[in-house]
Amino acid sequence: MVARARLSDAQVAAVARYCFGIGSTAPDLPPADEYEDAQGVLVATAADGDLTVVEVPRWDAPGAVAVGLRDRGWAAPAAWVGLPPDDRTALPQRVLALLPAAGLPPDSAALSVAAAAWATVREEGREVVVVPVPVTPYVPELPPGELATCYGAGLAGHRLGSGPARTGGTVVFCTGLSGAGKSTIAARVVELLIEAGRTVTLLDGDEVRHHLSAGLGFSKEDRDTNVRRIGWVGAQIAKHGGVAVCAPIAPYAGVRDDVRREVESQAGPGSFVLVHVATSLADCEARDRKGLYAKARRGEIPAFTGISDPYETPGDAEVTVETAGRTVDECAQQVLDQVPGHSRSRD
Structure with missing residues (x-):
């Protein structure tokens, strides 16, 4: 059976350098018999340690x-x-x-x-x-x-530039327990940004689940996939100067780190704003409008974040929003104060 590996843009570029004789460094590729680019085009083959370049799409010799x-x-x-x-x-x-x-x-x-x-x-x-x-x-x-x-x-x-280009776009990524108020705060942030004349897209966790991630379950792998999809879409929006406001639970720190890297690689340093909506578990359970916590306590919902599955509290959040005793507008304004290019509205 032929083993085929898919190469990143950077790896395809390394193959092109090798093919064109630009520099003297051979590409560092994973073991495989065939290599393809992100679109599935065959780029090179390998046999007995020798690399044969078939095609290097995008690059002119x-x-x-x-x-x-x-x-x-x-x-x-x-x-x-x-x-x-x-x-x-x-x-x-x-x-x-x-x-x-x-x-x-x-x-x-x-x-x-x-x-x-x-x-x-x-x-x-x-x-x-x-x-x-x-x-x-x-x-x-x-x-x-x-x-x-x-x-x-x-x-x-x-x-030559000194670092990645800053596009002016931003991903505001709200994370927190179910019922913490992420969606409510995110929706108000969107309204205020629109009032300020910004181009904004809301990527709410439930809506994304319904449209972009239909068919995914709630295993760790599926949750990670869902969050990465949200991050990828947000990065595309920010890359072209827009603002994406996201509101998934995103319980795992490693995947949040992956999303930060993806966004900043596309839209430049400082384009990712992590917002921890730090409502306590007790307050989230007290709200429990959907009855999800009660079902989780009874064991009817397996791997429920905060009950039978961990929530990894962010240690790198740009904003930590304490919701207890505060209005939605107060919480939203705290987030807006950290959005690059947004000026606080004043009476």
Whole structure:
């Protein structure tokens, strides 16, 4: 039986570097006979320790880029690596713009920003060819000059970012026991953000269960899958500058950490705001409008969070909301004070 492994964007980029002779490091891949990308396209095969590259979707071979430039009449191409400079006089009339993109999805906000910046340069009258290249942003696998040489060009300059691009989007991720008030607070946060003119999407735990995670049960694996789906959708929203307000129970710290990493890899540092709605178990049981705690106490609901299954209290929450004796607006405003770009409304 043929063992097939699915590679991440970063691993496919490493295969492309290997195939194109960019750098000297062989890709570090899991044991398998065949490797495919996220879309299921066969990328490479392995036999007796030798890797044979079949196809590297998305990446243009440096030799093909060099041939294309010669066909355009570029006798001595000049490359700029990364974002264009603020001072456009540093650019030649013809520019090969090499955008480090390894590990970034094709619709990455960082790539969109870079492509838009080079489109502006083109509108100013320069001839620009933009090529995403399979090296890592911020700390490329080889110096800019060597990268330019791989593409048959001399280096005109480079401008590499110091860290992931901040898109302006945010995921507000509310976690807490069943009945803690997560959905109520999240809904009020959404209303206030809309009143402030923000683009907002509410991902409530029950609604997501019904639509996005229909068919999943309540085992730890299924709960983790549900929370990761919520996190992935939230990351896509934040990546494009929107605000996603999420309200699952999300009882396990490890999965919350995974969601934080996913969001911040897509929307930049500080784009994930973890909100612990810290209503006590006693208060949640006292509310128990759906009778769930009573059923759990009788053993009718197995693995119920807070009763027969653990809730791992966050130690890394940006906001801890104590609901006892406080109004919904007070709790929502406490959350809003931690949302980047949101100004507290004043009378």
